[in-house]
Amino acid sequence: MSEHEWYPILLSLKDRTCVVIGGGEVAERKARGLLNAGASVRVISPSVTRGLSDMAQAGSIHLLQREYAKGDLEGATLAFAATDRQEVNASVAAEARERGIPVNVADGDTEGDFIVPAVLRRGDLVLSASASGAGPAVSARIIGELSSRYGPEYEGYLKALRQIRAIVRAEVPDPGQRRRLLAAASTEEALIEWSRSDFALDKRALLDRLEERALDGKG
Ligand SMILES: C[C@@]1(CC(=O)O)c2cc3[nH]c(cc4nc(cc5[nH]c(cc(n2)[C@H]1CCC(=O)O)[C@@](C)(CC(=O)O)[C@@H]5CCC(=O)O)C(CC(=O)O)=C4CCC(=O)O)c(CCC(=O)O)c3CC(=O)O
Numbered sequence: 602m603s604e605h606e607w608y609p610i611l612l613s614l615k616d617r618t619c620v621v622i623g624g625g626e627v628a629e630r631k632a633r634g635l636l637n638a639g640a641s642v643r644v645i646s647p648s649v650t651r652g653l654s655d656m657a658q659a660g661s662i663h664l665l666q667r668e669y670a671k672g673d674l675e676g677a678t679l680a681f682a683a684t685d686r687q688e689v690n691a692s693v694a695a696e697a698r699e700r701g702i703p704v705n706v707a708d709g710d711t712e713g714d715f716i717v718p719a720v721l722r723r724g725d726l727v728l729s730a731s732a733s734g735a736g737p738a739v740s741a742r743i744i745g746e747l748s749s750r751y752g753p754e755y756e757g758y759l760k761a762l763r764q765i766r767a768i769v770r771a772e773v774p775d776p777g778q779r780r781r782l783l784a785a786a787s788t789e790e791a792l793i794e795w796s797r798s799d800f801a802l803d804k805r806a807l808l809d810r811l812e813e814r815a816l817d818g819k820g
Pocket residue numbers: 602630631634705706707708709710715716717718719720730731732733734735736737738740741744
């Protein structure tokens with residue numbers, strides 16, 4: 602994998618077809634990541650892990666148990682070349698390029714268009730880390746460290762914050778003031794407070810409380 606300056610984005614894959622070629626541990630990990638993003642996943646491989654086989658049985662992925670053949674990327678939004686055969690991965694990448702489909706290549710020999718970071722999800726909070734291919738185990742370790750710092754409670758925090766933000770955006774016309782209040786609404790202490798209270802029931806009281814927090818933050 603040569604050195605690149607990668608551009609990180611969050612992609613919407615809901616109900617989009619993503620095709621994974623290969624059925625080993627790496628393919629399984631990519632398939633799970635795609636399912637977590639609501640994608641429709643097609644896996645093509647003559648042999649597959651137990652995990653992939655269970656996912657197919659449960660109907661969560663569409664499995665074609667055979668070798669990759671040109672044409673398999675038809676209709677794909679993203680392609681993943683995750684076999685243990687470099688020449689197969691290269692053919693998948695070539696088909697993707699012909700079709701203009703972004704492709705991820707799991708081995709280091711063929712250039713892919715994108716790489717996959719290590720990911721931690723807490724509801725709407727998505728944390729990701731990448732070492733740009735220098736050492737993926739570092740990415741995994743850092744995400745492991747973040748998972749204890751940002752626990753499952755963050756899911757509730759962000760649900761609450763989304764509602765607060767909607768109220769502030771509707772009630773506070775001045776952009777500078779809005780930004781000031783939303784910064785005050787986003788501290789960890791504030792997130793804990795919102796997740797424990799019925800703030801949305803009384804907009805006036807909420808805005809007063811935010812003003813108080815904003816002033817406290819200054820002092
Ligand atoms: C470039 C990239 C392309 C891509 O796959 O997108 C790529 C490439 C390669 N990985 C290899 C090896 C390993 N990969 C992992 C793990 C992960 N690899 C992931 C991403 C990426 N791997 C992309 C770079 C992202 C980045 O740098 O941040 C993660 C983050 C996400 C995911 O895969 O979903 C996931 C951790 C998820 C988690 O656990 O949270 C482990 C550790 C383990 O398995 O426990 C090992 C063994 C240890 C080691 O080798 O370091 C090899 C050598 C293969 C060989 O030797 O044959 C290559 C090829 C090469 O480097 O040339």
